Amino acid sequence: xxxPAERVIDFAGHRIPSLSYRILAGAxxxxxxxxxxxxxxxxxxxYLDSHGVALPLPIATATVAGGILSALATARxxxxxxxxxxxxxxxxxxxTIGYLLxxxxxxxxxxxxxxxxSATFQVGYxxxxxxxxxxxxxxxxxxxxxxxxxxxxxxxxxxxDYPA
Amino acid sequence: MGSPFVRxxxxxxxxxxxxxxxxxxxSVVLVLLMLYLATVAYSTYALAQSGPPAGxxxxxxxxxxxxxxxxEFSIANPGLYPVExxxxxxxxxxxxxxxxxxxxxxxxxxxxxxTTTFPVxxxxxxxxxxxxxxxxxxxQVLSVGVWGNATYAYLFPVSIHFVQNRWWGAPFNGFRAxxxxxxxxxGNVVVPITISFSNHAPLTETGALTLILRSSGGAPCGSTTxxxxxxxxxxxxxxxxxxLASGCSISGGSxxxxxxxGGTTIVLPPEAIP
Numbered sequence: 097x098x099x100p101a102e103r104v105i106d107f108a109g110h111r112i113p114s115l116s117y118r119i120l121a122g123a124x125x126x127x128x129x130x131x132x133x134x135x136x137x138x139x140x141x142x143y144l145d146s147h148g149v150a151l152p153l154p155i156a157t158a159t160v161a162g163g164i165l166s167a168l169a170t171a172r173x174x175x176x177x178x179x180x181x182x183x184x185x186x187x188x189x190x191x192t193i194g195y196l197l198x199x200x201x202x203x204x205x206x207x208x209x210x211x212x213x214s215a216t217f218q219v220g221y222x223x224x225x226x227x228x229x230x231x232x233x234x235x236x237x238x239x240x241x242x243x244x245x246x247x248x249x250x251x252x253x254x255x256x257d258y259p260a
Numbered sequence: 261m262g263s264p265f266v267r268x269x270x271x272x273x274x275x276x277x278x279x280x281x282x283x284x285x286x287s288v289v290l291v292l293l294m295l296y297l298a299t300v301a302y303s304t305y306a307l308a309q310s311g312p313p314a315g316x317x318x319x320x321x322x323x324x325x326x327x328x329x330x331x332e333f334s335i336a337n338p339g340l341y342p343v344e345x346x347x348x349x350x351x352x353x354x355x356x357x358x359x360x361x362x363x364x365x366x367x368x369x370x371x372x373x374x375t376t377t378f379p380v381x382x383x384x385x386x387x388x389x390x391x392x393x394x395x396x397x398x399x400q401v402l403s404v405g406v407w408g409n410a411t412y413a414y415l416f417p418v419s420i421h422f423v424q425n426r427w428w429g430a431p432f433n434g435f436r437a438x439x440x441x442x443x444x445x446x447g448n449v450v451v452p453i454t455i456s457f458s459n460h461a462p463l464t465e466t467g468a469l470t471l472i473l474r475s476s477g478g479a480p481c482g483s484t485t486x487x488x489x490x491x492x493x494x495x496x497x498x499x500x501x502x503x504l505a506s507g508c509s510i511s512g513g514s515x516x517x518x519x520x521x522g523g524t525t526i527v528l529p530p531e532a533i534p
Contacts, residue, residue, distance in 0.1 A: 204417075215422035223415040227293060234286035238279040245275035253279075256272045 110255040118174045126170040133162035150207040153198065161195045177254060182243030189236035193229060200225045300413045303339025303372070310336040319431075320463050321524040322383065327395060330381040335370060341413035343370035349407040352382060355400035358391025360384050370410075386526055393529045395428060397435040399460055402428045429460025429493075437471060437515035437531040440499070447506035453515070455486055456497040465490040467521030473502060473510045473533070481508035488519075 113121070137158040141151050168191055172184040199221065206218040245253060272280070322328045329352075337343055347367045352360040361382045370376045384392045394400065404426050409419045440452035453473070459465055469486045482502040490496045504510065510533050517528040 216420070218419045219412075220417040221415070224297075227289075227415075231286050231290045231293070234282045234289065238282035238286065241275050241279040241282065245273070245279065248275075249273070252273055253276045255270070256276055256280075 109260050110258045111260050112177045112254065112258045115174070118176075122170045122174040125173055126166055129166035129169055130162070133166050134159055137162060148208070152202060152205045157198070161191075161198070165191055165195065176257060179243075179246045179250065182239050182241075182246050185239030185242060186236060189232040189239055192232035193236070196225050196228055196232070299340050300416075303341050303413065306338040307343075310338050318463070319461050321431075321519075321521060321526055323523050325386050325524070325526055327384045327386055327392065327526075328381060329384070330379075332377050332379045334375050334377045336375045337370040337372055339413075340372050342372050344411045344414075346370055346408060346410040348378065350380065350382070351405040351407075352384075353403040353405070354391050354394055355398075355402070356391075356394070357403075358394070360392050360395070360402070388527050388529050395430060396526065396528050397430055397432045397457070399430050399433050400428050402426045429462070431459050431461035431463065431465060432457040432517075432519075432528055433460045434458055435517070435528055435531065437517065437533065439473075439510055439515075439533050442504070449504045449506075450501045451482075451504060451510065452499050453484060453502050454497070454499040455517070456495070458495045459490045459492055462492055464492060465496075465519070465521070467519060467524075470518045470520065471502075472516045472518070473504070474513045474516065475508055475510060476512035478513075479508060481505050481510050481513065488521075 138155055141153075141155045141158055145151055145155070165188065168184060168188040172181060172188055175181055175184060204218055204220040204222075206216060208216050242253070316331050316333075318331060319327065319329050335346075345367045346365075346369065348365040350363045352362070354360055361384045363380060363382045365378055365380070368376060368378070384395065386392045386396065402425070404424045405421070406424065407419070407421050409417070412418050435457040436455070438454045438456075440454065442449050442451040444450050451473075453471060455469065455471065465488045467488055469488050470483060471486065472483045473481045475481050482504045484500045484502045486496075486498055486500065488496065513533050514530040515533055516530050519526040519528065
């Protein structure tokens with residue numbers, strides 16, 4: 097039994113969800129990403145700020161960077177059946193790497209412990225950033241491979257991305 | 261009746277499998293890192309909730325004219341990760357900012373779920389001209405600066421610096437040597453000398469306090485010895501007559517007290533005699 101006609105385009109042995117369906121699902125994905133990448137970091141930063149703790153990065157930066165990453169990831173999902181999927185994967189990974197490098201640049205986080213004028217705490221997180229960079233690095237490599245695959249054999253991956 | 265067609269499952273091309281594998285690897289690494297960070301956050305919270313280091317100390321005089329502050333403090337690590345290579349440095353300043361002493365602890369590891377005890381001992385050499393001399397006769401607030409370095413949860417080098425103010429009770433707080441009206445004449449002049457102080461240190465002062473009276477020119481005019489047995493948080497006030505050397509006047513001079521107990525000899529700051 098096939099899926100509802102308004103949701104699925106069925107051809108050549110695979111089923112690609114319609115653009116409207118992908119936009120709808122992408123919107124749901126966007127909401128989740130905005131919560132994880134914008135609302136949550138902003139809430140944590142605002143909490144620290146309200147308690148007199150110096151912030152490792154401005155709230156505006158977290159908002160903009162989280163918004164960009166969320167938008168790119170959503171666009172990548174919606175355009176997955178197209179040739180733009182690979183380049184969008186590369187762009188998303190590069191943006192993530194840039195965001196992480198923004199933290200790498202600071203290398204450590206130093207702040208004064210609230211309620212004490214003389215107690216300072218400093219933590220370095222270079223190693224953590226290095227580990228986190230592995231995630232977009234793999235994503236970047238996957239995006240490059242997909243881009244090459246789409247250029248050399250357009251549509252080759254669709255039966256496997258959207259099996260019937 | 262069955263279908264004449266047999267559905268064949270085609271193996272994905274290599275490029276597709278490679279990209280898919282990389283994406284899955286990326287997801288696995290991300291999930292593992294998120295789990296790690298969540299446990300680090302939990303451990304950090306537990307560590308912060310465990311409260312400041314608990315400890316106690318005692319003070320006393322030791323050989324080489326030194327004041328020893330000895331004690332220990334314990335740090336609990338209820339988290340899931342060790343605190344490795346923890347090294348602490350303590351610097352003690354007196355109330356006017358004069359340097360008193362420095363102590364460094366060796367590098368230790370706070371195992372997860374355990375409590376580690378650090379022994380601490382600060383030896384402060386005391387000479388009449390040193391900043392530490394004020395510790396003998398003046399109650400004051402000491403500034404204890406603490407620097408610590410460690411690696412937390414394998415990945416995070418952390419350093420902390422804070423300053424704690426600690427009340428110091430002087431063993432001869434308010435030390436005062438006052439001279440009464442001399443009596444006698446010629447080579448038989450006697451002057452009553454009163455010594456008073458409060459012992460605010462956490463120790464009992466036993467031994468002898470020898471007082472040398474000097475003229476304004478620094479020449480010794482006479483001496484006497486007070487026997488001490490002064491418990492902590494009690495006062496001492498005693499008067500003794502001192503025979504002065506012939507022709508020696510202590511007016512405008514000074515009194516120098518030397519505390520002797522066991523093998524310890526501590527010279528107190530000179531006290532001016534009006």
